[in-house]
Amino acid sequence: MFFKTKKSDPKQQLINEEMRFLLEPDERWFAKNLQARLLDEGCNFPLTLAKPRFYELMLTRLADKVEPDARKQIEAFMPKPSGQAASGIFHVSFFQAMRFFASRLDQAGQVMALEVIETIQIIHLESQVDDTIFQEDRASFERYVAERFVRLWTTAYPELVENISDSALLCRRLHIALTTSLLRKMNARQAFEEAFHSLPSLLKAMQEDHAEFCRFMAFCRERMPYFIHVVSQIFWRTLETFRQEMHAALATRNSQPVTRNP
Numbered sequence: 001m002f003f004k005t006k007k008s009d010p011k012q013q014l015i016n017e018e019m020r021f022l023l024e025p026d027e028r029w030f031a032k033n034l035q036a037r038l039l040d041e042g043c044n045f046p047l048t049l050a051k052p053r054f055y056e057l058m059l060t061r062l063a064d065k066v067e068p069d070a071r072k073q074i075e076a077f078m079p080k081p082s083g084q085a086a087s088g089i090f091h092v093s094f095f096q097a098m099r100f101f102a103s104r105l106d107q108a109g110q111v112m113a114l115e116v117i118e119t120i121q122i123i124h125l126e127s128q129v130d131d132t133i134f135q136e137d138r139a140s141f142e143r144y145v146a147e148r149f150v151r152l153w154t155t156a157y158p159e160l161v162e163n164i165s166d167s168a169l170l171c172r173r174l175h176i177a178l179t180t181s182l183l184r185k186m187n188a189r190q191a192f193e194e195a196f197h198s199l200p201s202l203l204k205a206m207q208e209d210h211a212e213f214c215r216f217m218a219f220c221r222e223r224m225p226y227f228i229h230v231v232s233q234i235f236w237r238t239l240e241t242f243r244q245e246m247h248a249a250l251a252t253r254n255s256q257p258v259t260r261n262p
Contacts, residue, residue, distance in 0.1 A: 018113035022098045027091035037120050044233050045127035046240045048156045055094045057119045062101045070104050128232045134217035138210035142167050170242050175206050177238040182220045
């Protein structure tokens, strides 16, 4: 229905590609393709959070495009009004819903392909960190980090909620990751040394006074294009790495593997 086209029709090729993606019954292949699309946008938002958010956005946005009678039939696949993004949606339900939309929507391929593109862009924008956290007090920064890590951890391991560690360690890890990564991306060694002397002295000062961290981030913001985009990549990479390390340590202590949501 969607996949036969002339090679010279790039628009139809794009539609076919996105429909293959949406109508992929194998969850692992689907997840890999979703991650590839996010990375193409420069977005490394953890798949643990990105996948349920993608399910939720696609279902709700496409449901708005069908007739009311058809919308009632799709309610079984919709996110529950619990505030948890698509927490009850499994891939088999999403796959069935996409087949339903493909059979009911006018110009289904074009409409659904466009929704994929727009949904990926929404997730990318949502993954950008709030710039104000680099201008506030330590408590606000730690709370912001903790809230996002708790969401990442509990989505991946809902049975291990009680094992979430102190956020102070994660914040120190973020200090190190942000300073070292941002310095590598800037050609401002002399200006940095004039302002902060050295990396070790800056890291020490950050632990004693959060204002030093904010001052460093302002220093980088003035000198780096796409500052928030770069910082967001570092932020989520650090949280995802911390999650994996924490899970591995917990599994080692328990001497048995701990299951994770796909």
